[in-house]
Amino acid sequence: MKILFVADPLESFKIYKDTTFAMMREAQKRGHQVVACEMTDVRWQRGEAVSALVREVRLTGDADAWFVETGKQRAALKDFGAVIMRKDPPFDSEYFYATHLLSQAEREGAKVFNSPVALRNHPEKLAILEFPQFIAxxxxxxxxxxxxxxxxxxxxxxxxxxxxxxxxxxxxxxxxxxxxxxxxxxxxxxxxxxxxxxxxLPGIAQGDKRVLLIGGKPVPFCLARIPQGGEVRGNLAAGGKGVAQPISARDREIAEALGPILMARGLMLVGLDIIGESLTEINVTSPTCFQEITDQMGCDVAALFVDAIEQALAA
Structure with a gap:
């Protein structure tokens, strides 16, 4: 099937760590056609379905020239087997408007992951307020x-x-x-x-853990992002060191409590941030860390994700 990834410009990907790239690679490996667009490429007008100017691409396996564009055309989102929303935050007004276009595409029959309604309803900092028993x-x-x-x-x-x-x-x-x-x-x-x-939370010294939920179930390994050089931020973008490890009993408790609830709302992929014993964020826009976990622990997270997409579409 054709899978459309709504993402940042392909030319900006750092493929050695990019999660969307890992998803694309696994999809192509299974014989799916990888197609990409940016939010600016999506449009709706009366009398037409929501569509996008899309790039059909083939991944080359080359670390530098990692893809070739094999075609470019305007296509209705409902005509793709799946639409994967992978635009990075911030969740600004343009992101908000894009989710409304994706909601319209859903009404026309498109299969969108994560649900655009759920993206609007789960701001990543504030979503934890629903689960006070798990937060600091x-x-x-x-x-x-x-x-x-x-x-x-x-x-x-x-x-x-x-x-x-x-x-x-x-x-x-x-x-x-x-x-x-x-x-x-x-x-x-x-x-x-x-x-x-x-x-x-002093537990930040042991890492800000990214615990992934796929299809409502926890991935058995997480990535602890450990602050470096006197920092209090573990985020990889802020210089943190990523160390993959098995999830703890507390991580699993939180993940298993939230997983079914979030999945029922259309959140196929979620990244929980946990410091020590406390949930600090629920990431739903563009959760990452697939490649770091796979490289260090041998757990193919992208395969788990594509499995979940295929199963959801077959249901």
């Missing part, structure tokens, strides 16, 4: 006084914007409160922007 002390507010009260109660805290990715815009404030006022001003823009504040 957390505050979501615009109010400076609330933040200062939370800091007085918990001492070491982490402040983060709600629309960041890759560890961008995350600050740690110690019990002494040094620079707290300036950080609040930077993040909440004098009360105009909502921020998340969490109790600092």
């Amino acid at each position: 002390p957390t505050l979501v507010t615009r109010n400076e006084a609330d933040i200062r009260e939370f800091h007085a109660t918990h001492g070491d805290i982490i402040l983060k914007p709600l629309d960041g990715m890759g560890g961008m815009g995350i600050f740690k404030v110690g019990a002494d409160g040094l620079n707290l006022g300036a950080i609040i001003e930077t993040l909440n823009r004098d009360g105009a922007q909502t921020v998340m504040v969490q109790k600092f």
Whole structure:
């Protein structure tokens, strides 16, 4: 079948670590036709189905020139066997509009993973609020006084914007409160922007673990992203070191509690972020770490994902 990947420009892929590339490679290995487009290529107009200007590609196996374009045409999304939404965050207004176009494509018969409705309903920082039994002390507010009260109660805290990715815009404030006022001003823009504040979790020293859910079930290995050089951020984009390891009993407890709920909402692929015993984020837009886990543990995560897509389409 033809599988359409809605993603960032192919020319920007770092294929040694890119999860979307791993998905494409596995799909082609099974005989599926790999097709790609960007969000800017998608359109709808009255009298037509949602369509995209798509690139038919063949993966070459060459690390440098990793694909060749074998065709380019406009095609209706409903005519593909599956549409995989893999655009990286941020979840900005353009991403929001794209999910509405994908929802229209679903109404026309397209099979879209992850569900565009679920993408809209699960902002990655705020989705954890539904599961308070698994999270650390957390505050979501615009109010400076609330933040200062939370800091007085918990001492070491982490402040983060709600629309960041890759560890961008995350600050740690110690019990002494040094620079707290300036950080609040930077993040909440004098009360105009909502921020998340969490109790600092010392378990970050052992890694910010990415636990993957595929088809509602946990992958048995996770990637612990360990901060380096005095950083408090483990994100790979912030210089963290990725160490794959078996998931812990607590990781499994959280994953098995959330997996069926999220899968029932159309979230085929989810990345849970867990520090120590606490869930910190639920990533649904473009979860990563397939290749790192596969390379270090021998567990073919991309194969598990394509299995799940094929099974969902056959159901």
